[in-house]
Amino acid sequence: QQQVKQSPQSLIVQKGGIPIINCAYENTAFDYFPWYQQFPGKGPALLIAIRPDVSEKKEGRFTISFNKSAKQFSLHIMDSQPGDSATYFCAASIIQGAQKLVFGQGTRLTINP
Amino acid sequence: NAGVTQTPKFRVLKTGQSMTLLCAQDMNHEYMYWYRQDPGMGLRLIHYSVGEGTTAKGEVPDGYNVSRLKKQNFLLGLESAAPSQTSVYFCASTKGRYNQPQHFGDGTRLSIL
Numbered sequence: 001q002q003q004v005k006q007s008p009q010s011l012i013v014q015k016g017g018i019p020i021i022n023c024a025y026e027n028t029a030f031d032y033f034p035w036y037q038q039f040p041g042k043g044p045a046l047l048i049a050i051r052p053d054v055s056e057k058k059e060g061r062f063t064i065s066f067n068k069s070a071k072q073f074s075l076h077i078m079d080s081q082p083g084d085s086a087t088y089f090c091a092a093s094i095i096q097g098a099q100k101l102v103f104g105q106g107t108r109l110t111i112n113p
Numbered sequence: 114n115a116g117v118t119q120t121p122k123f124r125v126l127k128t129g130q131s132m133t134l135l136c137a138q139d140m141n142h143e144y145m146y147w148y149r150q151d152p153g154m155g156l157r158l159i160h161y162s163v164g165e166g167t168t169a170k171g172e173v174p175d176g177y178n179v180s181r182l183k184k185q186n187f188l189l190g191l192e193s194a195a196p197s198q199t200s201v202y203f204c205a206s207t208k209g210r211y212n213q214p215q216h217f218g219d220g221t222r223l224s225i226l
Contacts, residue, residue: 002172004155006155009153031212032211032212034214036217041219041220042219042220043117043203043205043217043218043219043220044156044203044217045217046214046215049212049214051212089155089156093212095210095211097161097163097169098144098146098161098163098169098210099144099207099209099210099211099212099213099215100158100161100171101156101158101215103155103156103157104155105153105154105155106153106155
């Protein structure tokens with residue numbers, strides 16, 4: 001119940017395309033859903049996050065779509081650029097003494113020029 | 114402003130050896146976390162701390178110990194390293210308990226031979 005399932009494992013898109021990464025969860029106690037971006041040799045960095053009372057959130061070229069009834073959420077990257085090539089992790093947060101993040105397995109995204 | 118700093122960046126150990134990983138944050142954050150990252154498994158929580166002098170177990174605590182003697186530092190210890198502990202270790206900190214971004218260090222890559 002604490003798992004977050006992320007797909008695909010890897011994704012290759014041409015510059016300007018719209019990569020979409022999907023995540024699904026089971027535990028309805030999760031109350032905050034962030035996406036992290038990680039470049040090689042670096043730690044993950046928060047990209048965008050959403051709460052379950054919102055169906056969509058957009059920040060620049062990045063959009064989260066959230067479907068509470070299906071327990072699924074996804075990341076869309078508009079007008080993708082080679083600099084967006086990175087590993088992306090979805091996560092779900094639950095408060096148990098502290099904010100605990102349960103991460104998806106990660107998606108390695110490559111944007112070809 | 115360094116954020117979250119992890120030392121060392123790389124280390125190779127022999128089975129049975131011990132070592133301590135150091136995490137330091139300069140953001141006056143209350144909450145600190147240790148994760149391990151393995152291919153295809155995302156990040157998994159090892160231990161966390163809700164404040165100076167406190168520690169608690171996460172999802173995969175076996176074989177690790179932690180201490181938080183000072184608010185800015187969170188130490189992760191391996192008493193008797195095993196090959197299964199070969200991983201990249203990340204430390205993170207966050208200001209508060211609810212819907213706060215976790216700030217990650219750049220990781221320690223640890224190999225156990």
